[in-house]
Amino acid sequence: MKIWTIALLSVRRLGGERTALFYVLLLPLMILLVVGSATGGAGEARLEVGMVSGGGPLATELRDRVDAYPRVDVVSYDDPDELRDAVRRRTVLAGIVLGSVYDQTLMAGGTAEVSLIVDPALDATAAMRSMVSAAVTEQAARLQAARFASVRAAGTFDEALERAGTIAREPGGTTVESATVGAPADEPFVGGFNYQAPAQVILFVFITSAAASGMVIESRRLGVTRRMLATPTRVRTVVAGEGMGRFGIALTQALIVFVVSTLLFGVRWGHPVGAALVILLFCLVATGVGLLMGTTLRTAEQAGAIGPPLGIALGMLGGCMWPLEIVPTPMRVFGHLFPHAWAMDAWIGLIGRGEGVGGIAVELGVLAAFAAVLLPLSVWRLRRSVVG
């Protein structure tokens, strides 16, 4: 009974601080909102290309052709210098500049230049260049044909161009036949709320547990624990209560993000037992870390200073900020030294691949192992600090 009283006290102390409400409730929500909508549905990055277009019908046609690629978006720019700056800032991956006299030059029989502003060092450059080049070649072929025909007295250039367009659409000549093969791929589980919500659970359970470890230090410094021992309460009870309190805080944080993101954004969590196990095991790991910090650090300020950066750093390493599949392999391997990466792998299994408990057994096992090492160690230290 006393265990519960001591444990509940910790959770209520967290609720008692009004600013804690920001860190525990509002901050995860804000991050979810910003990151979730920024990466919403982004299976594979869209290629944004900027374009300064001359404005004539030929220039517009070229623009529409590039824009018609399924994963390419064309953004208009007025000034080539502005576009060049955008490429250098990587606001857009490439810039296409048609001179202001693009149409006039071509109509008058001259040679027009399309300049492509790209960074050769960038991987996406080859993709952009191929696509723009194909669009330019297609238009050039028609223009060439129209010019060829019209100088041989086959009507005006405009008429010839229209005729070339009609002929180009007819079957015949060299054609490209494209077909999609293979089973349709699942929607990639790398963006949007459905990745961010589980990631925020992991991130914030850890940060809150680490930052709230200052309470353990305060209880010790203010002599609360010593006074509890002066009452007819056994050491075991005090230690268990304090430990349960840490666990309660971790679980509260997890449930807050879980409930709010489910209600607001309709996040799916996969197999319910699997999801519950991931959350519980990670809360146990966080409890261990919170207790360890609470018994190792000397002041509550230190806990407040170390907790959030540590939590953010491990979150970054473990894939809570971005999917680990986009980082270089050594970083991915390094990340798996910490529990976050395993918890995220478990979520990817549960939600991304729709696995059950069996499918994420390895990840659950590793999380349990983390807990099995951290908890006894931290309880032992807590006991020493309570008795000592």
Place this chain on the structure above:
Amino acid sequence: MRHALVIAGKDLKLRLRDRSVLIVAFVAPLALAVILGLAFGGTGPGFRATFAVADLDGSEMSRTFVEQVLGSPQLSGSVTVREVSGAEQAERLAASGDVSAAFVVPPGFEGSVRGGGEATLRVLRSSSSRVGADVAEAVARGFADRLNATRLSVITAVAGGVGEDPAALAAAAAAEEPPVRLVDAGTSSQQAGGPEYFGPAMAIFFLFFTVGFTARSLLAERESGTLSRIGAAPLRGWSVLAGKTLPAFVIGLTSMFVMLTAMRVMFGASWGDPLTLAVLTVVTVFGIFGVTAVVQTLARNQQQADSYAGIVGIVLALLGGNFFPIDQLPGAVRQIALVTPNGRALRAFGDLAALGGGLSTIWTHLVIVAGFGAIGMLIGAVRMRRVVEA
């Protein structure tokens, strides 16, 4: 002035004795910047693809496609070409997702093209690929359109009533140059996920926590009763304020300096002209200082001052792009970021690295960030004087 320096020296010593300031000002921002630098140190939003090609024609034309189009220097950097012997194998590779797309050049391809008949280049898109398959199809279409150009010219001329001999027309058409030329205007772009971005981003984020202790230390002096004793000394209010302000600047500037130097040494980051960089660094610390000064004067005790500064810092950092490269976020988010002092400062660091140049490149950013600092300092100073003189 001397009084201010004495107070500043004492505060700085006190501050450094508490080791948490070392963590917040140096260890944490550096560690996070290094992780970010390593995680995003690649060559940008990735496009890498492998294409399979089955050349069943073995002609001069099909070899041109395989060796000069697919093997062009422009593609070879990010596209790997795998030549296979049969169409089935090509299809299998695409279906399994081992390649993004497969090309099949059918037997008799060159003969059909040269003879003016129908020739078909097949592209098998792997369903698991997106951009890669788009690129493959674009490459094939570009090649086909080039082959078609002569034919299209001849047919258009004939259909328009030109009565010349088709063979002579074809020879003339083949000699024409395409009227549009694609020219590469190469430039170097700034890796938005790189150390030039995340170094300052992390340093600025932690500035909210490091420079925020001016008000906090005044509140602490008030709580412990030493403030009224300082008030009893023959000191002017401003020298107390200056003494309290200086340590925050010193630590904030040192923190920024260490970060910039570390990014330079570890990742070879560069922000161009050192003088401009120095000005920007000072203005940035000043700007963030102004914001925290106002926020902290709203607090009644130390703890409140800390958590208010923390909340404002985190919210501004989220909106300002300290955690994500703003330039790669949607337009609306980008606009919001430029309204925050940290987002502005960050844009200035990014512009210095990406666009080069000196003060002329970033002066608008500088003015805005300095404006935040000046207004914040003014409000903060007026409110703080009340604390000092009360």
